[in-house]
Amino acid sequence: MAMNALRNLSSTDAEMSGAIARLSSGLRxxxxxxxxxxxxxxxxxxxxxxxxxxxxxxxxxxxxxxxxxxxxxxxxxxxxxxxxxxxxxxxxxxxxxxxxxxxxxxxxxxxxxxxxxxxxxxxxxxxxxxNGTAGVTANITNITNVLGAYFGGTFSNLPVAAGSIGVNVTTAATQSTWTAATAYAGTATLGVGSFVLNGYTFHITATDTLADVMEKINNQSGNTGVVATIDSTNHLVLKSTEYGANFPITLFDPYNKFGAATNVTGVNAQAVVTVPTVQPDGTTAATTAAFTGGLRSGDSGLKLTDTYGNTITLTPAGGGATGSFTAGQLTTGNLLFQIGANWDQNVAFSLPSTRAEVLGSDVIxxxxxxxxxxxxxxxxxxxxxxxxxxxxxxxxxxxxxxxxxxxxxxxxxxxxxxxxxxxxxxxxxxxxADIAAEMMRMTKTQILKQSGMAVLAQANQDPQLVLNLLRGG
The missing domain is CATH 1.20.1330.10 (f41 fragment of flagellin, N-terminal domain)
Structure with a gap:
């Protein structure tokens, strides 16, 4: 009986010690x-x-x-x-x-x-x-076909890696070109009149020849974006100074000096560009993306852009005909940010050089x-x-x-x-630990411990009573 009470008391004591540990640490x-x-x-x-x-x-x-x-x-x-x-x-x-x-x-x-x-x-x-060490730098080696290039660090939704830039021109750029229907040979005059070319009005006097009109147009090419020549059959030929659809030729000819009014546009170049990129598994592989010329208002048809803002500006030799060539080399120095708890949760960002020799280098x-x-x-x-x-x-x-x-x-x-x-x-x-539950558990064990000790004391008295009887009370 005493041993049973002692066993239960020991169990209660162990449970109470656990409750005290959980309450004191706050941890289950x-x-x-x-x-x-x-x-x-x-x-x-x-x-x-x-x-x-x-x-x-x-x-x-x-x-x-x-x-x-x-x-x-x-x-x-x-x-x-x-x-x-x-x-x-x-x-x-x-x-x-x-x-x-x-x-x-x-x-x-x-x-x-x-x-x-x-x-x-x-x-x-x-x-x-x-200064360029934290970004991508495009070093142009083919100056015959490429005027300049800019890569921002992301290409086809992948980080750019170091390596060569490949360009495959699939659609050649053209200038807006128009040839008059009416010919004026030698010293023939056009007669009094006027015409509007790309919003600029030109006046023709009674003595003006076709050569005089050509000179007037060329003197204002900075305003109209158009140059004029005379072909071998004595027809006036107009050509835009820039390539692509953003530089049309619009001619309003109310006096019918050239045979007809016109509104012609050039063609923007299109190309497939290949650069090395970092794949999701960390390896480097060649990746291609479509580039389109004249994508933004005012851009030349030779200035090709992708959906990520990367640009390659071709020369007339490079963009005026279809074909493939290597444009140059990319060097990289991306900033890498660890933005997650795991090893693969990082992101790279590129900040290109803003030195003066890099800025505006793809225009002239x-x-x-x-x-x-x-x-x-x-x-x-x-x-x-x-x-x-x-x-x-x-x-x-x-x-x-x-x-x-x-x-x-x-x-x-x-x-x-x-x-x-x-x-x-x-x-x-x-x-x-659940503090409320632990407090309840501790209170319970305190009661059990107190009652267990009382029962153990009572149980220890029973052998004493037997001994007293044996001694003759």
Whole structure:
């Protein structure tokens, strides 16, 4: 009887010790013996939770880095706007003298130095962001067929890898071309009249020959984007100065000097471009994508763009005929962000160089922002073209960076916070003690322990009574 009471008391004592351990630690599982299966699941969740907490910190660091880069790019764009204003002033050649041009050029040179300084010095810690080491650089080796190229780091939804750029022109670009139906031989005059070419009105006098009309058109080619020639059969031939459908020839001929009005357009080049990319399994493989010329308003039919904003600008020799060639080489230096708790949850982003020799390099052969000179004839006009291209290039970079920050990093942060919350709740359900239940259990064991000790004391009295009887009471 006493042994039975002692056994029950020992069991109650062990249960009470467990309850005290759970209440003091707040954990239901204090050792593997408490719940082996629960411990295995809980430890896996704890590792995930800690990894997610660090991934949240990583993603926030990435957001701050993106803000740093965007602030630097914003300053570069401000400088480009200032340079453009100076170039527009320099283009006013009717009133600007050589001293003013020299002052304008000095102002531009100072701004370009600032742009290069920003590109070289913008960093996150010791990691340079805008000098090209954190992005993809396209090095053109085939200058006969390719004027320039820009790759932002993503190609066909895959990260770009280092390697060669292959181009297969499937549709050749053409200029808008029109030939008049009426011929005017030698010194024959056209008679008094007028016509409108691409919104610009030309007047024909009684003594104007076809050669005189051709000269008038060519003198305004900067306004109309059209040049004129006379073919061997004495017909006027009009041709757009640029390639593609964005540069049509629209002729309104109310005096019927050329036989008919017209509205003709050129053809945009189309090509299949092949570059190496990083596959989902980490290997590198050649990937192709379709590029289309003149995709954006004002773009030449020789400026080919894909759906990710990557561009290749071909020369008339490269885009004016179908065929395949190697354009150049890609070098890469992507920024890699670990934005998840597991080894494969990372993302790469590319920030290309914003140095002056890279900006605006795909407009005029062998020229860029670094080479503009408004003191030479036509330099201001070229400068405006190059600066406009540079501004567009910077806008694309900032747009990609902003999209990456908003739609990926900040979205990932929100998702990770929710994941951490739910995973922590699940791990708590397995690992943590139910305090109310444990308090009830402890109260019960306290009562059982007290009653058990009382019963044990009573049970220990029974042998004493027997001994007393044997002694004769």
């Amino acid at each position: 599982i204090n050792s593997a013996a408490d719940d082996p299966a629960g411990l295995i699941i809980s430890e896996g969740m704890r590792a995930q939770i800690r990894g997610i907490q660090k991934a949240i910190s990583n993603a926030q660091d990435a957001v701050n880095m993106a803000k740093t880069a965007d602030a630097a790019l914003d300053e570069v764009q401000r400088l480009l706007r200032e340079i453009r204003a100076v170039a527009v002033h320099a283009a006013n050649s009717g009133v600007v003298d050589s001293a003013q041009l020299q002052a304008d050029q000095a102002d531009i040179a100072s701004a370009i130095q600032s742009i290069n300084r920003i590109a070289d010095q913008t960093a996150w810690g010791t990691r340079k962001l805008l 052969p062998n020229k860029s922002l670094a080479t503009i000179d408004v003191t030479v004839t036509g330099g201001a006009t070229e400068a405006i073209k190059i600066i406009d291209a540079a501004i567009s290039q910077l806008s694309q970079i900032r747009g990609r960076l902003g999209s990456f920050q908003k739609n990926f990093l900040e979205s990932t942060l929100r998702s990770l916070n929710v994941t951490e919350e739910n995973l922590t709740a699940s791990e708590s359900q397995i690992r943590d």
